[in-house]
Amino acid sequence: MSQGSRNLDTAKAKKKDDFYTQLPDIENELRYYKRHFQDKVVYCNCDDPRVSNFFEYFSKNFEHLGLKRLITTCFKNQQRDLFSRHDCERAIYLEYFGDQDGNRVPDAHEIEVKYLKGDGDFRNAECIELLKQADIVVTNPPFSLFRPYVAQLMEYEKMFLIIGNMNAVTYKEIFPLIKADRLWFGPSISSGDREFGVPDHYPLTAASHRIDSNGKKYVRVKGVRWFTNLEHNKRHEDLILYREYSPEEYPKYDNYDAIEVSRTKDIPKNWGGQWVFQSHS
């Protein structure tokens, strides 16, 4: 691959690094996990609290979930480029210990704002110190750093609920985790696309975009999935399968002992071997 096309790939991936998750998508997924959060420290480590709906969700549902502490770190990219115009003066982190004045609202005076020494990169030592204090990590990490992001969660043996692209299941670092039952999809998104907020400077060339009445920009993204190692009941529901296996309809890969299926309901009920899920949408 030439240096030019490598740079283009990096730029494309980085472009998706600034997609902001919408509150309804967070609410729809989190309703499956309430029992996991009692007395837990939640860490959102790729989240500018001024724009992150993860901070919004966990601070407003702090008492409902019975949380112990919420930590949120904000990334300040020091190499400014076209797609990363972070406007925070310095990388900060917030800590919230819940409502103190009884109005059940996270007021500004109850949220502790502290400065980080570095740029807030989730791999920095000071962010790893915060990670160690956390029980559950919940966020939408930068698309271009999904592999090292998951590797770090695994290294520190954290529970997590994060957003990624379903194609990540094919990554050589991710597939073995799925196979070993250390990582699985969350239940709330299984098809279609999802809307994400994008920064003002984001070039709206995609077909599916929208600008709301306040001038905020959004794009629709395909293939989004929640990745987690938190138990949820849906993953234990029996799949009702009805398709019959035949070698004609389900040829094996030349270089891998598995058949390909494009939709869950197409898994043949009488196939005992491996299958690979490959969406063609």
Ligand SMILES: C[S@@+](CC[C@H](N)C(=O)[O-])C[C@H]1O[C@@H](n2cnc3c(N)ncnc32)[C@H](O)[C@@H]1O
């Ligand atoms: C896909 S966006 C999601 C933002 C937010 N978590 C949300 O879902 O709305 C990824 C975020 O990670 C931040 N980021 C990029 N590189 C990072 C890094 N190395 N460490 C921590 N955060 C990073 C970006 O600034 C961006 O805000």
